[in-house]
Amino acid sequence: MKTNDLLAQGVEALMKDAEIERLLSPRYDKIISLLTRYIKEIELFNPAYGLVGTKDSEELVVKHILDSLAPLGIISRLLNETCAENTPQIADAGSGAGLPGIPLAIAMPKCEFTLIERMGRRAGFLCGAKAVLALSNITVEEGELEKTSGTFALVTFRAFKPLEPKLLKSLFSACAAGGVIAAYKGRRDKTEAELQALKDIRGKQEIIPYAVPFLDEERHLLIIRAD
Numbered sequence: 144m145k146t147n148d149l150l151a152q153g154v155e156a157l158m159k160d161a162e163i164e165r166l167l168s169p170r171y172d173k174i175i176s177l178l179t180r181y182i183k184e185i186e187l188f189n190p191a192y193g194l195v196g197t198k199d200s201e202e203l204v205v206k207h208i209l210d211s212l213a214p215l216g217i218i219s220r221l222l223n224e225t226c227a228e229n230t231p232q233i234a235d236a237g238s239g240a241g242l243p244g245i246p247l248a249i250a251m252p253k254c255e256f257t258l259i260e261r262m263g264r265r266a267g268f269l270c271g272a273k274a275v276l277a278l279s280n281i282t283v284e285e286g287e288l289e290k291t292s293g294t295f296a297l298v299t300f301r302a303f304k305p306l307e308p309k310l311l312k313s314l315f316s317a318c319a320a321g322g323v324i325a326a327y328k329g330r331r332d333k334t335e336a337e338l339q340a341l342k343d344i345r346g347k348q349e350i351i352p353y354a355v356p357f358l359d360e361e362r363h364l365l366i367i368r369a370d
Contacts, residue, residue, distance in 0.1 A: 146179070146182065146200045146201070146204055147175075147179055149201060149204050149205070149357070150175060150178060150179065150182070150204050150208065151175055152356070153204065153205065153208075153209040153356040153357060154167065154175065154178075154209075154212070156356040157209070157212055157213060157215070157356065160215075160216040161216075162215075162216035162219050162220055163212075163215050163216045163219075166215065166216075166219060166250055166251065167215075167250060170252075174249055174250060177249045177276055177278075178208060178246065178249060180275065180276060181208075181241070181245055181246070181249070181272060181276060182200070182203060182204065182208065184268075184271070184272050184275055184276075185203065185207075185240055186200065186203070188268050188271075189240075192264050192265060192268055194239060194240035194265065194268060195207055195239070195240050195242070205355065205356070205357045205358050206355075206358065207240075207242050208242075208246055209355050209356055209357070209358070210243075210301075210327070210355045210358065210362065211242050211243030211246040211247065211301065211327075212243075212246050212247070212250060213353045213354065213355045213356075213362065214325075214327070214351070214353040214362075214364045215247065215250055215251075217325075217351055217353060217364050217366075218247070218297065218299070218325060218364075219251070221297065221323050221325065221366065222254070222296060225296065225297075225321055225322070225323055225368070226296040226297070226321075228296065229253075230253060230254065230255055231253075231254045231255070231296045231297065232254075232255050232257070232293065232294075232295045232296050232319070233247070233251075233254050233255065233256050233257070233295055233296065233297045233298075233299065234256075234257045234258075234259055234288075234291065234293075234295040234297070234298045234299070234317055235247075235256060235257070235258045235259065235299055235300065236259050236288045236298055236299070236300040236313075236314065237259065237260065237261075237288070237300050237304070238258035238259055238260045238265075238269060238283075239260060239265055239302070240265070240268065240269075241258055241268075241269050241272055242301055242302070243299060243301050243327065244256050244258045244281070244299070245258070245269075245272060245276070245278070245281070247299075248278055248280050248281050249276070249278070251280075252280055253280075254280060255280050255282070256280055256281050256282070257281075257282045257283075257284055257291070257293065257295070258281060258282070258283050258284070259284045259286065259287075259288055259291055260283070260284070260285060261285065261286055261287050263285060266283055266284075266285035269281075269283045270283050287313075288310075288313045288314070288317060289312075289313040289316060289317075291317055293317075294317060294318060294319040294322070295317055295318060295319055295322060296319055296321075296322050296323070297322060297323045297324075297325055298314050298317050298318055298322065298323075298324050298325070299324075299325040299326070299327070300326055300327070301326075301327035302327070305337055306326065306337045306338070306340075306341060306365075307340075307341070308341060308342075311341060311344065311367075314367075315345075315346075315369055318369040319369075320369070321368075322368075322369045323366060323367070323368055323369065324346075324365075324366070324367040324368075324369070325364055325365070325366055326364070326365040326367075327362070327364060327365075328350075328362070328363045328364070328365050329360065329361055329362060329363070330361045330363075331350060331352070331361060331363055334350055334363055334365055335350070338365075344367070346367045346368045346369055347367070347368045348365070348366065348367050348368075349365075349366040350363050350364075350365055350366075351363060351364045351366060
């Protein structure tokens with residue numbers, strides 16, 4: 144199947160969720176166009192920068208682009224519940240190739256995204272992708288999460304690091320009052336084991352399953368609400 148067809152079919156499958164359909168339907172053609180261009184940017188720079196580990200375009204679309212978008216409905220509903228701001232501020236920690244931040248920014252143009260990446264080459268890629276895609280709702284910060292300049296209604300990360308006390312402290316420090324951490328995770332048992340290894344974790348936790356089109360793997364969004 145061609146990359147464009149796979150992407151379009153995957154996005155259409157995600158739009159069976161009413162909240163995702165509400166967000167994507169009015170701008171569907173534009174969203175597909177931007178995601179297609181973004182995929183081309185990753186494929187162009189991946190050999191030199193090692194942005195993602197994929198064997199082909201199909202895997203890039205399914206395991207990275209569609210996976211980034213699959214919990215969009217969950218994230219949107221969280222923001223509606225917890226954020227009173229007209230323009231929610233969202234951070235993508237350890238953004239790497241811009242996943243999940245860039246697909247989410249394409250899908251949610253009314254939100255402001257800060258992509259935080261400590262590696263200079265990857266931060267440079269993110270700046271280039273922002274320019275190529277003309278995404279005005281993205282800011283790129285080169286540096287460590289704990290040194291970020293702002294606080295955010297939602298801090299998300301994907302394929303970054305296992306949860307451990309130092310990382311969790313940095314994530315909480317980046318959250319605004321009443322903010323939410325949303326971590327992309329795989330199997331539920333492994334996610335539960337990560338939580339159990341953390342002593343005296345504060346904030347209410349929830350593990351929400353989500354399905355990725357064409358992917359036969361467990362995927363979950365770990366939600367931790369900041370005090």
